[in-house]
Amino acid sequence: MTFKEIFKDCRIAALGGNRHTGKTNNIFFMIKELRKENKELMIYAYGMPEGLTPLLIELDVLEISSLSQMVNKKDSLIIVEEFQKLRLNDRRYREALGDFVDFIYHNNNYCLLSSPSIREFNSIIGSVIERWLLKSINVEDCVNGSHLKKVVEDYKGKYKSLGCIELPLSDILLINNEKEVLLHCDYVPEADTKKNLKQIF
Numbered sequence: 001m002t003f004k005e006i007f008k009d010c011r012i013a014a015l016g017g018n019r020h021t022g023k024t025n026n027i028f029f030m031i032k033e034l035r036k037e038n039k040e041l042m043i044y045a046y047g048m049p050e051g052l053t054p055l056l057i058e059l060d061v062l063e064i065s066s067l068s069q070m071v072n073k074k075d076s077l078i079i080v081e082e083f084q085k086l087r088l089n090d091r092r093y094r095e096a097l098g099d100f101v102d103f104i105y106h107n108n109n110y111c112l113l114s115s116p117s118i119r120e121f122n123s124i125i126g127s128v129i130e131r132w133l134l135k136s137i138n139v140e141d142c143v144n145g146s147h148l149k150k151v152v153e154d155y156k157g158k159y160k161s162l163g164c165i166e167l168p169l170s171d172i173l174l175i176n177n178e179k180e181v182l183l184h185c186d187y188v189p190e191a192d193t194k195k196n197l198k199q200i201f
Helices: 002-006 023-035 052-059 092-105 149-153
Strands: 014-016 042-046 061-064 075-081 109-116 131-134 171-175 180-186
Touching: 002 023, 002 109, 002 180, 014 023, 023 052, 023 075, 023 109, 052 061, 131 149
Parallel strands: 014 109, 014 131, 042 061, 042 075, 075 109
Antiparallel strands: 131 171, 171 180
């Protein structure tokens, strides 16, 4: 089980990678796999693309649209796409970030953070992330002084190449202290919101 591997010894993980590297599709694959084993777990999602609501309903994932809607959620998995909209990475809202972390821990929740922009993973949000999941990513796109940049620079494994990490769309690199772990995610066609985009040029 992919989420079991990710959250083996942590509560807050982050999925970071360049745009168009399959992050959302990978998340949906992991949810589908989790649902095969655990149909009762409460799963909440924030910031998912609008066209994915039917798939969220099918997978029994409840959508939330604000931090206040997370209140009283317990024993659950919370997936936050576009976490920057909640201002969790804004130094003016450090108290909100602290409250969010306390909420995750005190209520036996697990949280996966993601964003379409590498620049959102600054040192503020990075300070609470305990496990990094990486897609293809360029070191130069990471914010100077951020935890993510350090993780990418420190990685010396087989997927490192000339200042970047390169992975197939179907794979996620799980960074931990024990070993290099590659998580494979099958393509989920119904979660691909970009496949029907009109070619303008």
